[in-house]
Amino acid sequence: MRGDLAARWAGSVVPSWLYRWLLPVVWLGAIVASVAGDTGRCSIEDPTVCGPDRTFSLVMIACFASLVLLWWRPIVAAASGVLFMVLDLRYDNVTSARIGWTVYGVLCAVLLIWIVTSRRRQQSLAARMPRQQVQVPAAAPIGVTSRLLVAAGLVLVGAAALGLMHWQDQREETHVRRAVEQTAVVKGTNDDGDLVLQLPDGRSHTVTVVDDYETGAQVPVLVDPADPDWLRLRAELADYTFWYTVAGGAWALAVLFLLRDIQLRRARPRRFWNGQALPVRIEPDASAAFAVRSADGAVLLGFLETDLDDEESDLRLFDAFTALDKDEEAAPAKLKREWAETLKRYRGDALLVGDLAEGSWPTLVLGDHVLRPVSPFRAPRRMPWRAESTQGLSEQHSDTSKPSESTVDPAREVPTLPWEVPLQTRAWWNLPAFIAVLVVAPVAVGTFASWGDWYAAVMATVIGAQLVHSLGSRALYRVTATATDLWIRTGWLERRLSWRFVESVEVEEEGLSLEAVDDWHVVGGIADKELANVAAVFETLRLRSRTGLPDEPVARRPSPVLLINAVYVAVCVLILVLTRWNPF
Known part of the structure; x- marks a missing residue:
């Protein structure tokens, strides 16, 4: 797929912002319209208004599915x-709700038709190439x-949700059979908004209610x-039918996961x-998927997550x-070069076997490598002002022939061992x-506990422990070199690295x-002026250590922190x- 045909394919894609952002806003608007327009009062004649309503709970499965699935399965969401x-x-008599959900439903219908016709258009354009x-091997x-x-x-x-609902219903029915009206x-409401009622025998009772009741009003109640x-x-009356929504939603999601697994297996014939x-042309992307472009590389068609048959x-x-990943910039240069060499083997001209359309499960063939799909092909996501782009290997990463930043030469003289590596100057306030x-923290814990505020006392203990760990790790950070080992104290543990197992020492920015x-x-925190000297000493100790060392390459022991x-x-x-047991 090249040139104009590839551009037409990309132009047929439904903009993702319509169903990922616009429709959720309309859904929230319909919810607000439903709540604001519902002025009905709770009624003894129709207990489903504020009480159990199985039909409402089952219908709400479709309502929530039409929102939750928009980011994952937009076709299913639109159908819902x-x-x-x-x-x-059919069931709602609130005018504002009927208007709001009609608008939302019509937009979902338009989206559903658009997505279906768009994918057929994509298949038609791809078939012309x-x-x-x-x-393809098994x-x-x-x-x-x-x-x-x-x-x-x-x-x-x-199943657990329905079981819990059944248990709650049975318990409620037992109370109702014994109850008298x-x-x-x-009498009013308390600070939590619950209704305070006075019974004929003079007892007061607090109950959570849905409707509004005026002070002094007489309310029929059931008492056991x-x-x-x-x-x-x-x-x-007590309403436990919301468990139908939970159970139905869980089972609907289970069916969708099962169908997705079936699609995965069908895309991988044995x-x-x-x-x-x-x-097509492919390249690894920062999203852990492969960016698929037109054969001339001019048009980004979409992304496909794949894996290889060989686990290693x-x-x-x-x-x-x-x-x-931008967060891995601090990784060692040699390791980044190895990663880049691996990624370079999986980019270039490839063959896409199968349908080229959103939601399809194509296979990529790159030379002798077969990249099999683990999720459906998706087009780039779009916003009104920009479209998703790729983040692949930069030129710096691509140049895998570039040597290390510096070659570490051994030091002619080694300091007296054990040697504490000179570190960067710490902030003056760290140790204080x-x-x-x-x-202060134990005093605060005791103060809160003596006041009876146990939550604050426990939180002071937890926060204090975190501060002790964080500040102590910085204040007590040490790097010590001996003739046989390098000890690095970080956090709760001291790590021992035997020189005999160190294969190389490289100077990095960090x-x-x-x-x-x-x-x-990675050994960080070394003073910038001493970095080259420390590297030379480490290289000397690495070269000198050949015999008489422990067998463990890496070991750990508790640190003072x-x-x-x-x-x-x-x-x-x-x-x-x-x-607690001896209050002051």
């Missing part, structure tokens, strides 16, 4: 919106996927003689198969996507703040990177216990 419009017109026959077995596990969990959630007088704490307004392939290769590719927290046993260890943190928590817990 149309269904809810029909049901609302010359294709070539390719043979896919590896899939086994139990996370989608199946989630679906099974949702089925259990739905009385007339209570409204066997349970003085149970009371229900005749017009507002046999050799022939398909019509369309030339797929794991390397998954790790390599980290190179595109650390000591202040150790002194400090030194040590490669050891297929892993990287952990001990101080434990003592602090123990003191605070002791204060809470003593205050």
Whole structure:
């Protein structure tokens, strides 16, 4: 697919902002119209107004689905919106609600028709392009996927919801069978907005209500003689039918996850198969998917998440996507070069086997590599002022032949060992703040506990522990080099790295990177002026250490920060216990 045809394909895509942002706003507007226009009062003659209403709870499944699924399954969401419009017109007698949901339902119907015709148009345009026959090897077995596990969990959630509703209904029916009707007088409301009622025997009872009641009004209630704490307004019986919405929503989601898993398996036949392939150009994207462009690279068609049949290769590719993450700029240069080399093997001219349309499950063939889909193909997301773009390998990442920033030469002289590495000057307030927290926090815990404010006392203990860990980690950070090991004290643990297992020392912007046993260890916080000297000393110690070293390449032991943190928590817990059992 090239040039004008590719541009026409991209122009046929439904702008995602319509269903990801506009329709949710209209949905909220319909909700507001429904609530604002509902002026009906709770009624004994029609207890479904403020009481149990199974039909309403079941219909609300479609209502919530028409919102929640807009970001994931817009076709299902639009269909749910149309269904809810029909049901609302059938059962709702609130004029503003009928208008609001009719507007929303019509927009959902337009969106549904637009998406369906758009995808057919995309398939038609893609079919006009010359294709070539390719043979795709059989896919590896899939086994139990996370989608199946989630679906099974949702089925259990739905069953548990119905079970809980059944138990609550039985308990409520027991109270209702024993209940007698009385007339209570409204005395007012409390600070929580609950209604305070006075019963004929003089007792007061607080109950949460839906409707508004004037002070002094007489309200029919049901009272259980066997349970003085149970009371229900005749017009507002207990409603547990919302569990139908929970159970139905969970089961509907389970079905969608199951259907998505079936689509995944159909896109990965466990046999050799022939398909019509369309030339495209692909490149890894920061979204952990592959950006699919037209064959000339001029038009971005969409994104496809894939994986490889070989688990080891797929794991390397998954790790390599980290190179595109802006948060990984501090990673060692050599590791970033390895990631970039891996990503370069998976970009260039490829063949797309299958339909090229939103929601399709095509396979990508790149040389000897077969990239199989794990989710449907999606077009770039659009806003009125911009469209989604790709974030691939930069020129700096692409140049994998670029050598390391610097070659570390061994130091001619090594300081007296053990040697404490010179670090950057810490903020002057770090150590005083650390000591202040150790002194003030237990006092605050004891003060709150003596006042009876146990929540504040517990929160002071938790926050104080976090501050002790954070400030202590900075104040007590140390890097110590011996003839055999490098000790790095960070947080609760001190990490030991044996020099014998260090394969290289590299100077980075954030400090030194040590490669050891297929892993990287970054040593930060070193004074900038001493960085080159420290690197030279580390290189000397690495080269000198050849015999007599421990077998463990990496080991850990508790640091003083952990001990101080434990003592602090123990003191605070002791204060809470003593205050609880021996209040001052």
